[in-house]
Amino acid sequence: MSSLILTIRESLRYRGRSGHVSWMAHRVSGIAILTFLVIHVWDTANAHFWPQAYAWSVAFFKYPLVAVGELVIMAAVLYHAFNGIRITILDFKPEWWMHQQRSATIVWAIFLVLFIPIAIYMFSGIVGHCSELAAHGSTCWQIPPFSDFAKYAN
Amino acid sequence: MKVDLRVRRFNPEKDQKPWWGEYTLEKVRATDTVLDLLHRIKWEQDGTLTLRRSCAHGVCGSDALRINGANMLACKTLVTRLTKDNNYARIQVEPILGMQIIKDLVVDMEPFFDHYRSVMPYFVNDNPLPANGRERLQSQEDRARFDDTTKCILCAACTSSCPSFWANEKYIGPAAIVQAHRFIFDTRDEAFEERLEVVGDTFGVWRCRTNFNCSNACPREIEVTRAIAEVKMALTTGKI
16 A cells, blocks of 8 residues: 555645644755765765866856755755754653644744845855856856766766 | 535446545535535435444544545534635545555555554453452552543544555554553553563654654544653653
8 A cells, every 4th residue: 555656645635734744844855965965975075086076066066056956955954953853852752742833833933044044145155156257258057068077087 | 505525436346546526515504524424425416435434423433534635533523614614615535544445435444453453452460459359559640641542442543644654554553552552651551561562663653753643633632642752752761
């Protein structure tokens, strides 16, 4: 009966309350963090084995859409951390279960308060990078050719 | 009041996959239950609609269904709870999730009861009775520790609302853990070690992700997630 597709589909269809929404956000942010970790390990390994390929990676990470992806990772890390603390507290303090709805709201509030200024700072960095390149007659909307990476990696 | 009902239908002898049956009911009272509406469909429009119910008063736990997306008992859910409009309601009814559909709204509960049986849901104490031959006494405080979990009616609304159970039916589920809690925290019972072994297994309490769907779904308002967390703490600290 059970399957991954059924679980994902029904998790979206089930009309749970704040705990269910928090659980889904926790899962999605967890997958985002895991994806980032895999890329990060691969990328850092490049720095050691193929430094020029690493330079290609750094240029690639400055491509605006990838940079926005970094913003998403930041959001995922922040939410996952605070919601993780909330779940741990509720697991260790079962008698506080009645505060779970309020605690889920508090986690979202802490997340937004921290994330909004960080997002503005990171986004202004992306805009600054693009403006600098534009001032020199170049563009940030150009992905460094993958053939460069393949060349250096070999 | 007029009610449009969408009911998930499936006859394994005829249908390749489940489909939605659409029914309209007139002259519905706001105080009618969803079970009343399903009865009206079966008795007035389509006698082939299959559902399970017995007492119709929230005690037997036969008619747990997924109503408007969330698990509830059909006999305890009033139409007025599902709409803000005094003249119209749109209600969607599906079988509970994670168990094989036998027909329409009836699912195979046997795997659920297997999990229930696995936690030894009965009193174990082989010591002789007190000298007066009467019951084993217990303080009010000791009785209060498991009072909440004595209320379970085994409707499976909690277990079938749990994403961990949807993902893996081997997970014993909230209902079985609630039953284990009822006896683990009973000072008169002597099989708590065996029960802790069952609920501490790979498919036991550690599959719980604390998302509170079970507490919200329970028609008896049992603090299910709290009970699960108390069992987790008993396993972690070794203290009952």
